[in-house]
Amino acid sequence: MSNPEKFLQAFMGVVLPKIPEQEAMAQQTLASALVMLGALPVRLHRVLRAAMTLFDLGGIGYRCGGRPFTRMNVDQRQRYVAWIQRLQIGPLLDFIKLMSGLLMFAFYQDPRLWPRIGYAIDADIIKQGVVRDEHLDPRTDSQ
């Protein structure tokens, strides 16, 4: 079975934009996406793990890669994902969308990125102390 962490890490290079902050944000992005993944329904989680394995191995038969997705370089990974998207197979499109969705969620929700997209929570609401982030524990302390 493919390791979700390794898989998401490989996927990150495909779905996130190449901006200077990306490297510094990578670890947090991966951690947050893994938390989201860990909370999904058990059955969906199982299906996704199997899909990750198949997707990974599919790279071996792919003409420009010839190796598992997680061991391709970023360019090959991008071309591989684009090729799969062109096949227009519904479940594969859904899989790509969910995986990229989880990573994009984690990435764009990082306040370090917000100045780049012009989003800011007003200072007055922060001044009132009503927006606090340190209280919720993002760890998954589960099996």
Place this chain on the structure above:
Amino acid sequence: MNIWTPEQIHSEVREQCDVCVVGTGAGGAVSGAILAQAGLDVLFLEEGPMVKTEAFSSDARRSIPTLYRHSGITPIAGRRGSRVIFSEGRCVGGSTVLNAGICYRTPRHVLEQWQTQEGLKDFGPEGLDPYFQQVEQRISVQEVPRAFWSRDTFLLEEGAKRLGWHTTPIKRNIRLEEGAASCLSQCSTLCTQGCPTATKQSALITYMEDALAAGARLYTGARAESVLTEPLKNRRQARGVQGWIVDRNGKTGKRAPIPFHVQAKAVVLAGGAIQTPHLLFRSGLSTRNGQVGQNLYLHPNTKIIGLFDEPIEAWRGSIQGLQVDQFADEGCTFFITFLPPGIMAFGLPMHGEPAYEVMQQYRHLAHWGVLIEDTHSGAVLPARGPDPNIRYDITPADRERILTGIERLATLFFSAGARRLLLPLKRLHEIRQPEEVRKIKGLDPPVSDIDLFTVHAMGTCRMSASVARGVVNPSQEHFEVDRLFISDASVFPGPTRVNPMLTIMALATRAATNLLQRTF
């Protein structure tokens, strides 16, 4: 101190009470509060954590996995590859903590239909009026002042006016006192992660506070696994609830799970329209008529992202202020919503640089949706694992409704001045001209190609006077198990057509008031 968290519990829990309430959302909180205020010894079991107002986080990476079941992603599959993503709360206060707070009374014609179809005698508007009034007063239902409308609410209004479409101002459960101004001025991206200023009057800060003040006890991180019953003549009667102490993901942990047993004179189930039938199945309490889990309605919705030339900053303003109800009779209503950056990005139809290019225009985005009244129901079916087995098909008639809804929503966007639309369709991501709207139906997309969502699950334990049709009777008591009541969205005889929270709360008020007439 009458609240227990999993961290405080190290060994098996054994408790006794008059009424055990499972779930603390719209239905559970109201039921428990009314019963506790009348002097009954009430004990709540809530699977999720207690997160107080001062701890709500603007960081969705933390708040969503903490407050939503399955991080807000519960896929509901159906035939022909359809999939509806369902989101619900899993925290004290339930989905009311996360919802947009839109408050509608059940439309009169819906109540009349329920009255005649299910023999619910007091379901005329006059019969339910006092309960609606009571709830509206407690949760402070009022129209959102125009001063708090977001820029895109005005754009929606202008767009609708140009088309001659009717709009209605929205009422929400908001308290316009201290903190409200700053909160409502940017509530679009905060509200669905828990209101940080206590402006939104969720069940957490209204009915749950009332219940706890009246002496009710609350176990958080306590997942009910089954309802305990005992024989009573040729029927059964509820005598308590058992379950497990769980972590923030709803799991029992690897080593030595901790059980709890609550002995009660009556049990109220209020886990929501998906979890309540699941709990009945696990307890072996389906009804002989096979109705448990049936009649699942979802009000599927889908959204379009519109890009405008002018900066809108749609997060500034109340999350909702106006709806377009021109086509409500055709089962289709248009609404506004806005999302924090991460959730917006999650829903984009592309990734990589093209997604970044859209996100760089976040200030120019609007996010509007269409809500569909479904004509066909699905079901929650018995399942072996921890999660319910949910099936819901999109019929050709509902698919037609959804596509018509998307077309009309696109028309509304262009009328409001949008210059580019990102569509919820797998094979048509984008249109830029009003003439392209007809491509939507022209493409004839299968249901598997449409992104669908819902936050309105209803109707899996139907209330009816007919033993052949209902799971609960008009007093919301299980037809085959005495002293087992259900008080959540599952008792609806059908879809409400409007947002359901107020109906759930009014029915819970009615059921709890009736329950007080009973002696145990």
